Amino acid sequence: MKFQLLFSILIVFLIINTPNSFSEELELFTNSKVYAPSHTLQVYGKGLPEENLIIRIFAPDESIAKFDQITTGFDGSFNYGLLTWPQPSTNFPYGTYTVEVISTQQNGISQKIDVKFSSTTELIDIPVERIVNTLVFAPETAAINQPIRVFVQTTSDGLLIGNEPSKLLGTTHVHLPSGISIPLSNSFKTLHQGLYFVDYTPREEGTHVFHVVAFSQGTTSHGSAATNVLRQDLGGISEQIITLNSILDETSEELNVLKSEIAGFDTTLDRASIQIDENIGTISTSVKFITEASSQLNALMLPIIASIGLIVALQVAILTRRR
Incomplete structure (x- = not known):
């Protein structure tokens, strides 16, 4: 019985002196949902008495834009001006921000609230949501x-x-x-x-x-x-097209060489044709000269032949008389 009584007294003593181990309390609120430049972001709420709290504000890209540490009052409440919104910039662009408070004594529990940083503070036209x-x-x-x-x-x-x-x-x-x-x-x-x-x-x-x-x-x-x-893929088809173009280029060059050779052959044929024509003309002239020479030769040979014939006839007649 004495042991049980001592154990009960110890449990009560622990509960009285370490309330943080058995009760967790953390609340977070902001003074508005939408803020414009020059407006102050006020955070308030409640934690444990004289508790150290970490307050952070996350930018839309989830980077930490502001970091502070505060201590609650004797009753656990806190009210703190976290940020006066500057003019929009690359560090503070318009968008949805997240305010987070973290307890350092209550197993690291936290609370979050999303707020909107905009050019106007009209709640009706600007819903606080993350897209x-x-x-x-x-x-x-x-x-x-x-x-x-x-x-x-x-x-x-x-x-x-x-x-x-x-x-x-x-x-x-x-x-x-x-x-x-x-x-x-x-x-x-x-x-x-x-x-x-x-x-x-x-x-x-x-x-x-x-x-x-x-x-x-x-x-x-x-x-x-x-x-x-x-x-x-298109890369392989492109390579094949490039290869085909290369082959076509080589074929085109060979055709150009053949064409130039054929053009030279045509010139040679033209020259040969002209030479043949000239030779035919020369032969024709020679034949003409030969014909004329033949006529002249015939004119010269006929009297000679006739004279020879006459002489032969006379010799035959003389021989006949002698017999």
Whole structure:
């Protein structure tokens, strides 16, 4: 009994002196939902008495824009001017910001609130919401068994967001022409915050659809792109066309050489034809001269032949008389 009494007293003593171990309390509020330049972002709420709290504000690209540490009052309440909004810049662009308060004594619990930084503070026209956009860039055509690279861009309010691709793009996959899907969640690599890529080798001919699903701070965004996979890529066809053009160029050069040779042959034939014509003219003239010479020779030979005939006849007559 004494041991049980001592144990009970010890438990009560621990409960009284270490209330933080058994009760957690953390509340966070802001003085507005939408802010314009020169307005003050006031945060208030309640934690444990005299508790150290860490207050952070995240920009739309999830980077930390402001970091402070405060201590709550005796009653656990706090009210703190965290930020006077500056004019918009690359460090503080318009968009959705996240205010977070973290307890240093309550197992690191935290509370978050989204606020809007805009050119106006009208709540009706500017809802406080986070919009994540996902863009997918894939080649239009590819070849079987040839790797291709697919790029993904994730933004919120126009700024790049995301860090670990396995968490941000955890359910991304590719739809094959055969109808099955292949997950790509563990294949992405980081090129830059918000910019990722994956190297993929298609094994089927047809249309491959890359379906990218981005999940950031409770918001889901989808993006897709299609690639038509052929048996041969345009690079190979282009190389074949270049080779064919090279062959055609060589053939054209050979034809030009043949044409020049034929042109020289035509000139030779023309010259030979002219020479033949000249020779024919010369032969014709020679024949004419020969004909004229033959006529003259005949004119000279006829009297001689006649004289010879007369002499022969006289000799025959003389011989006849002698007998």
